[in-house]
Amino acid sequence: MDGTAMQIMVTNDDGIGAPGIKALADALAELGDVTVVAPDRERSATGHSLTLHAPLRVFELRQGWFAVDGTPTDCVNMGLHSLLPSPPDLVVSGINHGSNMGDDVTYSGTVAAAMEANLMGIPSLAVSLATYGATEYFPDAAKIALQVCRAMIRQGLPADTFLNLNIPNLPFAEIKTPLITRQGKRSFVGKIVDKIDPRGRKYYWIGSEEPSFIDDEGTDYNAVGKGHPSLTPLHLDLTNHRALEALKQWQLA
């Protein structure tokens, strides 16, 4: 930082009209110039998905707020390569309405946006508020996100790392100190609902309960359950390094 304003890009997967992104952009304005580049409508559970087969459209809704008819990952591409005057110093994604913890981070468009920024060499953070119900605590969560951003700027991220922040659904005064965590595990129960449409044709709907997790000490889920924000360092390496040796014993041909 040399006196010129810090450039911050904000995106999400709930869509540019969601209350979480408003609260986040407002809070981060304390740090520098905020540009919002976000999907024009909800894009939940889109994972790290990139629109390659079709073009994208951009609508500047108002000064510094761009809606894109694509995924959060598309938005990061559009922001970095086209819409911002120079690459941002920081990309922050959220605040998602609902947690992104455990194995669910792999589905998350919110986390994928931070992943994409990391791929492009920009420090990044995904922020989620841990409730699926109605909530008025986005501004409270945004204060926590601001604290984490200040720490990121002050300390610098470790190599090959982007951050995943999950915040309990509480008023700011009741939120405890953040804990550094590892990604937990979900106890998975999926289901499919099948029905008949008005023309007599069958259709299917992927169901979902509130996710339930294995409550291990040190995980994201455990921290949030106790009222702490959970901050998890993530990377793009999916290799299960502990399994490498076992596989090397296999007879393969």
Place this chain on the structure above:
Amino acid sequence: MDGTAMQIMVTNDDGIGAPGIKALADALAELGDVTVVAPDRERSATGHSLTLHAPLRVFELRQGWFAVDGTPTDCVNMGLHSLLPSPPDLVVSGINHGSNMGDDVTYSGTVAAAMEANLMGIPSLAVSLATYGATEYFPDAAKIALQVCRAMIRQGLPADTFLNLNIPNLPFAEIKTPLITRQGKRSFVGKIVDKIDPRGRKYYWIGSEEPSFIDDEGTDYNAVGKGHPSLTPLHLDLTNHRALEALKQWQLA
């Protein structure tokens, strides 16, 4: 295995009409009963994306071949929860036309399908052929996939592991022995093309060159470059465990 036939589910992200899935299903028929549940059209770069906001349709094209108007992840859900008579013993995804190596595995619908099966407790493998050009080597690659499946069945997968197999674009006789690898790193260059449509409105297209990778020994990319199939054990844990200690020193509130 107790004498009853093994149940195998096959899916992909290039769409049910692609030559790669035909070659794979044909080869795996040697192992047991194959059911294909795959997207009705190309769904590349969809990542681990799940269709929650809309219903899905299923079309049984012929005995044991189901087309779904969703993503590869949707297909795994449909197969396991609705279309197969019982959960499969094995889920195999591919053969993708194009490699899925390095950071690109996070975008891959092919890999996401194997990830989803792993989440549901089913052993799984993603298979890709490392070329973007025209190729006639899908049947050759399918033979390699069959060998890897036999090894999976014989040895059993390590805990919390699914597999990512990338195969050089060569005739079977010229393919070397498979190597066990870790996920490599891409040297990322993205770009956006912008143009004007016939009505005078601007549109954008996310560009992509042939990906280029850092050629480190021991990586997926390095193995394939030398003519070896690359077999990488993956898991769902994105935690950068090496970064945990550094973050614990941060002043966060």
Place this chain on the structure above:
Amino acid sequence: MDGTAMQIMVTNDDGIGAPGIKALADALAELGDVTVVAPDRERSATGHSLTLHAPLRVFELRQGWFAVDGTPTDCVNMGLHSLLPSPPDLVVSGINHGSNMGDDVTYSGTVAAAMEANLMGIPSLAVSLATYGATEYFPDAAKIALQVCRAMIRQGLPADTFLNLNIPNLPFAEIKTPLITRQGKRSFVGKIVDKIDPRGRKYYWIGSEEPSFIDDEGTDYNAVGKGHPSLTPLHLDLTNHRALEALKQWQLA
């Protein structure tokens, strides 16, 4: 009308955020209670198209303003069968940004919405402003629409008739008296633009010039060209009655 307020439904095909629908809803509030049920984004050139293969979602943006993720025809169905407390006395569609004259009425989502209301027995009017450029004359056009609505209410529509109103792009004071017209004819020139996407695959784009029309006396196009609003009575009968006799001479079997 018996003293209770008239119920008016407003829709369009430019999307619920377009300036034309705002001007129209504001003007019609003089006549009674206005409920807006309109597409969540632009749906131009969708013709009389109905979403039967997929479900629809409704978002109440604010009191009496409903966005639907469907076509204008879908919106009329949703309004009449679900969203309004009772069937409306009048359905008005527009104000479209761009004329809907001549053969182009068959493509128009704006006109299709009025057509759908007519099918359901509700008096209806489609309104378009005859310019493709930037304009500030939507409120001026809305005043003309209000005059036509007053006449519809006063006189009653002829049997099997709905109305198509095209308004010159002028300040209210310069707009001449409305003329009753017949649908003109377009002198059609189409074209296709073909290009190559960033992955080297060909794509096509249907082009369009500003439409040009045959300038016959008595047509919609002729009236608007002279500065008059054009009001055309339409019906759903596509039969070319003059051709019936000629066809009856054909030897068909």
Place this chain on the structure above:
Amino acid sequence: MDGTAMQIMVTNDDGIGAPGIKALADALAELGDVTVVAPDRERSATGHSLTLHAPLRVFELRQGWFAVDGTPTDCVNMGLHSLLPSPPDLVVSGINHGSNMGDDVTYSGTVAAAMEANLMGIPSLAVSLATYGATEYFPDAAKIALQVCRAMIRQGLPADTFLNLNIPNLPFAEIKTPLITRQGKRSFVGKIVDKIDPRGRKYYWIGSEEPSFIDDEGTDYNAVGKGHPSLTPLHLDLTNHRALEALKQWQLA
């Protein structure tokens, strides 16, 4: 016709894989060279809708069979302006699975394709088989379509006319002689079904019964009900000419 083969373009709205288009293309091969340009999947009830906001893709499935990811109207544009070596002598759309009679012709993608060809100056015919159930009579209906095409070629179409053919669902031997008809009227009953998705959000589905019609002598519906193919001359003029005089009495400003 001067000894060179007649060029015929065939399209539909049920999708290029539907049995009706196969039967039609087979039958018309007796008349000349048939090129199929049809939607890659079902596009029912799309009306006269044109894809202007997004590009189109074309896949040549086999020699002379092109799938387009657009509407029937898009297919006619693609065929005439890009895919066929020269403009066709005839465009035939169908055979639709289900009738297109009465007011329903305005929703029909099958009829819209013939309408689009007419706009471009090419003689055209829409063909529908009057059943919503399973049927094996597409080849029988295709013979009737061939007879009508022969008559079109022999006699020439009246000015500003395209044709709409509806065929009873009967074996060829039981189909009576075709009747020249006018478009009938539907007795309209619509409905909306509303439900709750697995995440607790409401969705709506536009329902449809088997359409019922007013059984007037001389209409399409009446002819088909008595076992006759119905051939209706259509045009693009939606003007209700009988209403013009009444409207001219209105006090408008």
